Amino acid sequence: MRGLLCALLIAGSGVCAQTVTREEGLAAWDRIYAVASHPRCTNCHVGDQDAPMWEGLGFGSGVPHGMGVKADESRIGAESIPCRTCHVTAAGRDVASPAAPQIDDAWRLPPVELDWLGESSAAVCAQLRDPETNDGFDIAGLAEHLRSSAFVAWGFEPGAGRSKPVGSFEEMARDVELWGAAGSPCE
Ligand code: HEC
Ligand code: HEC
Numbered sequence: 001m002r003g004l005l006c007a008l009l010i011a012g013s014g015v016c017a018q019t020v021t022r023e024e025g026l027a028a029w030d031r032i033y034a035v036a037s038h039p040r041c042t043n044c045h046v047g048d049q050d051a052p053m054w055e056g057l058g059f060g061s062g063v064p065h066g067m068g069v070k071a072d073e074s075r076i077g078a079e080s081i082p083c084r085t086c087h088v089t090a091a092g093r094d095v096a097s098p099a100a101p102q103i104d105d106a107w108r109l110p111p112v113e114l115d116w117l118g119e120s121s122a123a124v125c126a127q128l129r130d131p132e133t134n135d136g137f138d139i140a141g142l143a144e145h146l147r148s149s150a151f152v153a154w155g156f157e158p159g160a161g162r163s164k165p166v167g168s169f170e171e172m173a174r175d176v177e178l179w180g181a182a183g184s185p186c187e
Helices: 020-037 123-131 137-148 152-156 167-179
Strands: none
Touching: 020 123, 020 167, 137 167, 152 167
16 A cells, blocks of 8 residues: 555655655754764764763763873874773673773774764754765665664663663664655754
């Protein structure tokens, strides 16, 4: 039945591109931004500053990572103290704050253009919909990244003592598909 009604089904998602309105796309974007601007994401998505952040951990706002940690150009602190010294790569560890989070990927900062810390909804929206500034992803690729990234999975289940964004990585991936089907509106 659905195949008859919907000629353009977004691969694997069950989202019908023709039925998503601009308003629904904007509402999906607002939910995406609410996650992207949460400290569990912005503490790493810091743009071109060297230091990761320690916001939303009880140290106050605008507080950079303690112990003089810097990611530098390598984004893994190779030039000073490597992230892996404390953020050991390990699967399935539920590490409570204030210990260093550990995930099944090399803990590091994103490339500088994936800059969300302190950025407005309009700025993050423009960055995220443009493959030139989003690591080369189309909408399907972005949704896939959200479903498969160990960083994103950790952000939604960061362990005891850490606040977390509303929703799940699956809900966020679906919101990205809705937003994309509406033409990725920003405002
Ligand atoms: C000397 C040990 C040490 C090193 C080296 C280190 N970290 Fe951390 N990091 C910690 C600890 C401990 C915490 C937990 C703080 C808390 O929960 O109160 C932490 C937390 C973080 C957080 C915040 C997590 C959250 O809950 O939002 C980020 C982001 C982070 N580190 C990034 C990095 C990056 C990137 C590097 C390498 C450039 C790095 N860290 C190197 C010890 C370290
Ligand atoms: C520990 C650091 C870290 C945390 C925390 C983190 N990310 Fe990332 N993120 C990265 C890195 C590194 C990349 C670059 C791609 C890769 O290497 O996997 C990235 C890339 C991305 C991308 C790809 C495209 C783009 O334009 O940004 C998205 C989307 C993303 N992250 C979403 C999130 C969300 C949502 C959260 C919070 C729930 C989050 N990330 C938390 C490190 C992090």
